[in-house]
Amino acid sequence: MAGKKFSSYHLAAALRREPDPAAALRLFLNPSTTSTAPFRYSLLCYDLIISKLAAARLFPAMESVLSRLASSPGLRPREQLLCCVISAYGRARLPAAARRAFAHPAFPEPRTARALNTLLHALLACRAPLRDLLMVCHETRIPPDAGTYNVLMRAAAASGSLDHVRHLFDEMLDRSITPTVVTFGTLVAALCDAGRLEDAFEVKEVMVKRYNLTPNACMYVSLMKGLCGKGEVDAAVRLKEEMAGNAELVLDSAVYATLLRAFFRAGRRGEVVGLLDEMKGRGVVADKVVHNALIAGFCEDERDPSAAFAVLDDMQKNVCKADTVTYDTLVAGLCKLGRWRDAAELVEDMPRRGCHPHVVTYRTLFDGMCAAGEFLEADQVLNEMVFKCFAPSKDGVRTFVQGIEKEGDVALLGSVLCRLAKVNALESSGWEKAVSGLLNDPTKMRLEKQLDSLRIA
Numbered sequence: 001m002a003g004k005k006f007s008s009y010h011l012a013a014a015l016r017r018e019p020d021p022a023a024a025l026r027l028f029l030n031p032s033t034t035s036t037a038p039f040r041y042s043l044l045c046y047d048l049i050i051s052k053l054a055a056a057r058l059f060p061a062m063e064s065v066l067s068r069l070a071s072s073p074g075l076r077p078r079e080q081l082l083c084c085v086i087s088a089y090g091r092a093r094l095p096a097a098a099r100r101a102f103a104h105p106a107f108p109e110p111r112t113a114r115a116l117n118t119l120l121h122a123l124l125a126c127r128a129p130l131r132d133l134l135m136v137c138h139e140t141r142i143p144p145d146a147g148t149y150n151v152l153m154r155a156a157a158a159s160g161s162l163d164h165v166r167h168l169f170d171e172m173l174d175r176s177i178t179p180t181v182v183t184f185g186t187l188v189a190a191l192c193d194a195g196r197l198e199d200a201f202e203v204k205e206v207m208v209k210r211y212n213l214t215p216n217a218c219m220y221v222s223l224m225k226g227l228c229g230k231g232e233v234d235a236a237v238r239l240k241e242e243m244a245g246n247a248e249l250v251l252d253s254a255v256y257a258t259l260l261r262a263f264f265r266a267g268r269r270g271e272v273v274g275l276l277d278e279m280k281g282r283g284v285v286a287d288k289v290v291h292n293a294l295i296a297g298f299c300e301d302e303r304d305p306s307a308a309f310a311v312l313d314d315m316q317k318n319v320c321k322a323d324t325v326t327y328d329t330l331v332a333g334l335c336k337l338g339r340w341r342d343a344a345e346l347v348e349d350m351p352r353r354g355c356h357p358h359v360v361t362y363r364t365l366f367d368g369m370c371a372a373g374e375f376l377e378a379d380q381v382l383n384e385m386v387f388k389c390f391a392p393s394k395d396g397v398r399t400f401v402q403g404i405e406k407e408g409d410v411a412l413l414g415s416v417l418c419r420l421a422k423v424n425a426l427e428s429s430g431w432e433k434a435v436s437g438l439l440n441d442p443t444k445m446r447l448e449k450q451l452d453s454l455r456i457a
Contacts, residue, residue, distance in 0.1 A: 008042035015048040021056040054088035070106035083118040090122025098122040120151040130155040157190040192226030228262035257293035264297030299333025335368025367396040391425040
């Protein structure tokens with residue numbers, strides 16, 4: 001840059017080229033300029049650095065840059081950047097931060113339905129209930145569009161309330177908002193989950209005939225899962241053929257994974273190889289979804305899970321990285337067979353395989369050990385869960401506490417109660433029963449200090 005003035009144009013180009021967000025931030029804060037005048041940042045520079053920091057979840061640094069942007073006169077960032085920030089907080093499961101970002105002074109008013117829908121998506125990703133999403137809509141007073149109702153209907157479906165889904169759909173029509181393919185897909189999925197397949201197929205017909213919309217692959221998968229859930233596997237296969245006959249639709253891995261699971265459950269394992277061959281012939285790549293379906297099927301179908309482990313090995317050979325669903329399925333299958341030691345070894349080996357166990361993994365292993373009556377081993381898993389602030393399931397806790405009570409290990413019981421309380425994992429009825437048993441035995445009064453510490457915690 002010798003002999004040339006370093007401008008915001010040059011800074012923007014440098015920010016684009018820099019893959020490291022921390023290094024990009026240093027470039028932004030210390031532009032290479034010999035001028036004594038304050039550096040004039042362009043809106044593009046702010047856009048680039050904020051987007052990089054948001055993607056990297058460097059939120060404190062991002063908020064600092066946003067504050068600078070808010071105090072920069074004449075710069076009015078686009079709503080697209082606001083949506084980027086909100087989405088980043090949603091992916092990080094930070095709902096309060098997403099709501100604060102929506103009202104950030106760096107972004108000019110008014111907000112549109114695009115920003116509102118992004119916020120609703122973020123809150124839904126954080127598992128916010130439908131009432132919270134409706135409250136946001138009420139507070140912002142932004143006129144909803146089809147995207148708004150699509151998110152609200154998904155939230156209602158996630159809560160298992162078909163009535164709320166139908167009410168939102170009817171309200172949408174009353175407001176003369178035209179439903180989209182996503183709208184109908186959400187309604188069909190909710191109907192299938194409720195077992196109302198006839199209504200789901202009727203909605204599909206209305207969508208085609210009245211609204212001239214073509215069902216997408218997601219809708220077909222929902223219908224196929226509904227049929228498979230009722231044991232109507234052949235009808236699901238016919239739907240797959242209907243998809244294959246539509247040039248606008250692409251048969252994807254979700255379709256084949258659905259049928260694979262159905263074949264296993266229906267005792268039609270002999271047809272699995274043929275379905276895999278068909279999938280390969282149509283150019284559909286066997287991704288994690290397909291491999292996970294095979295692993296689940298083999299775990300349920302066989303007393304020997306060696307075939308499931310063979311699928312896991314195949315994933316590694318094909319550079320298809322296993323995820324937590326893969327390992328959770330294997331752990332559950334092993335525990336169901338009473339092979340909790342193998343399950344524990346697999347969980348311990350997960351980090352080396354590039355996948356760290358999460359709360360569901362630990363809960364599955366903990367429940368399996370409790371079901372096998374291995375309470376001392378389960379206690380070690382509980383230690384790790386409490387250390388990571390993971391709470392066991394209510395059923396697992398109930399089995400665990402009852403098992404320790406029967407074994408009469410008073411010291412362990414007192415320690416368990418203390419640790420369960422730290423993660424709010426003990427129901428009041430179980431707590432009262434356990435404490436009552438301890439205090440009614442005069443030989444066990446040595447636990448008073450532990451119980452006192454528990455009450456303080």
